[in-house]
Amino acid sequence: MSDDLQALRAETEAALAAAADLRALDAVRVSVLGKSGSLSGHLKGLGGVPAEQRKERGAALNRLKAEVEALLEARRTALEAEALDARLRNERADVSLPPRPFAPGTAADGGIHPINRTVEELTAIFGAMGFKVVEGPDIESDWHNFGALNIPDHHPARQDHDTFYLPGTMPNGHRTVLRTHTSPVQIRTMTAQEPPIRIIVPGRTYRADHDATHSPMFHQVEGLVIDRDITLGHLKGCLIDFLRAFFGIADLPVRFRSSYFPFTEPSMEVDIGWNRRTGELGAKGDGAGDWLEILGSGMVHPKVLANCGLDPREWQGFAFGMGIERITMLKHGMPDLRPFYECDLRWLRHYASDPIAPASLHEGI
Numbered sequence: 587m588s589d590d591l592q593a594l595r596a597e598t599e600a601a602l603a604a605a606a607d608l609r610a611l612d613a614v615r616v617s618v619l620g621k622s623g624s625l626s627g628h629l630k631g632l633g634g635v636p637a638e639q640r641k642e643r644g645a646a647l648n649r650l651k652a653e654v655e656a657l658l659e660a661r662r663t664a665l666e667a668e669a670l671d672a673r674l675r676n677e678r679a680d681v682s683l684p685p686r687p688f689a690p691g692t693a694a695d696g697g698i699h700p701i702n703r704t705v706e707e708l709t710a711i712f713g714a715m716g717f718k719v720v721e722g723p724d725i726e727s728d729w730h731n732f733g734a735l736n737i738p739d740h741h742p743a744r745q746d747h748d749t750f751y752l753p754g755t756m757p758n759g760h761r762t763v764l765r766t767h768t769s770p771v772q773i774r775t776m777t778a779q780e781p782p783i784r785i786i787v788p789g790r791t792y793r794a795d796h797d798a799t800h801s802p803m804f805h806q807v808e809g810l811v812i813d814r815d816i817t818l819g820h821l822k823g824c825l826i827d828f829l830r831a832f833f834g835i836a837d838l839p840v841r842f843r844s845s846y847f848p849f850t851e852p853s854m855e856v857d858i859g860w861n862r863r864t865g866e867l868g869a870k871g872d873g874a875g876d877w878l879e880i881l882g883s884g885m886v887h888p889k890v891l892a893n894c895g896l897d898p899r900e901w902q903g904f905a906f907g908m909g910i911e912r913i914t915m916l917k918h919g920m921p922d923l924r925p926f927y928e929c930d931l932r933w934l935r936h937y938a939s940d941p942i943a944p945a946s947l948h949e950g951i
């Protein structure tokens with residue numbers, strides 16, 4: 587390469603190294619490769635080069651041009667990375683900013699729906715006991731919803747549940763239903779993973795029923811514990827602790843009453859103490875004390891375990907289920923379930939909870 591081109595390359599390299607930001611870099615590009623740039627000047631001057639040197643000179647200029655373009659690109663990449671590093675160092679979210687003020691006269695400017703609040707509370711309480719949350723599909727096969735749970739084809743429970751059957755079948759021939767409880771998610775969990783299992787399953791469920799205390803879409807939470815040595819004692823301790831934490835009443839009376847479900851044996855319904863006259867939950871005292879049914883539970887039926895591929899001689903456990911609307915209504919003294927889904931802003935503002943204060947055990951829920 588001729589001396590003048592070597593000098594041009596050295597100058598360009600020095601200018602590139604000195605370019606401290608992308609604007610300076612662009613100025614270097616224009617001064618070398620721009621219309622009246624130094625390299626462009628040499629290219630234009632090719633016509634005046636003696637014919638025998640022109641070919642070689644032209645090739646050298648083109649090589650230099652490619653070299654300069656590569657150097658520019660490399661410097662650009664380096665400067666962009668530096669600029670990003672600097673932004674990441676300097677830009678921080680200001681977490682001290684105050685929240686948006688509530689609209690005058692309202693309890694909350696966007697709040698947590700009481701159903702979701704109850705799910706948050708359940709998750710906090712059972713989470714502290716080592717349970718994990720699992721979810722599953724609303725549209726289920728009748729095997730996961732009924733068959734695996736020891737509810738055979740013509741069992742009255744299939745009618746009791748007022749099931750919404752959907753048109754068509756699954757590829758394996760099973761009928762499709764809107765799940766009538768969240769148990770199919772536990773069936774899927776037991777089928778898919780080895781015990782120990784300790785899960786709660788909150789979610790939407792569907793039954794063809796509609797009045798002041800029933801909605802065709804409602805919410806349930808079920809729990810499942812499977813291990814080698816789980817007993818009825820574990821079931822009772824777990825549910826007593828849960829009910830007292832959820833209702834915030836340390837001495838809430840809890841009663842276990844024998845019952846029947848096809849998927850548990852033995853089965854027990856669980857009642858809590860309340861005052862029928864005032865609707866108040868808690869210890870009985872003034873003679874108006876009564877029991878209120880709150881949830882269902884039992885030891886998982888050996889047939890259900892076997893249906894999920896678990897050997898009932900090796901594994902056992904307990905399960906329970908309850909309605910989320912029902913426990914939410916009881917906790918807050920709500921008389922009617924329909925407003926949960928009516929989106930009346932006055933009702934929502936009254937019952938919504940603060941989105942910035944999530945449920946936690948520290949609040950004594």
Ligand code: 2NL
Nearest residue numbers: 769772773849882883905906907908
């Ligand atoms: C109720 C009763 C209950 C269960 C749900 C369950 C699930 C599996 C196996 C065994 Cl996979 N049991 N769930 C057990 C007992 C009662 O719910 O009254 N719910 C509102």
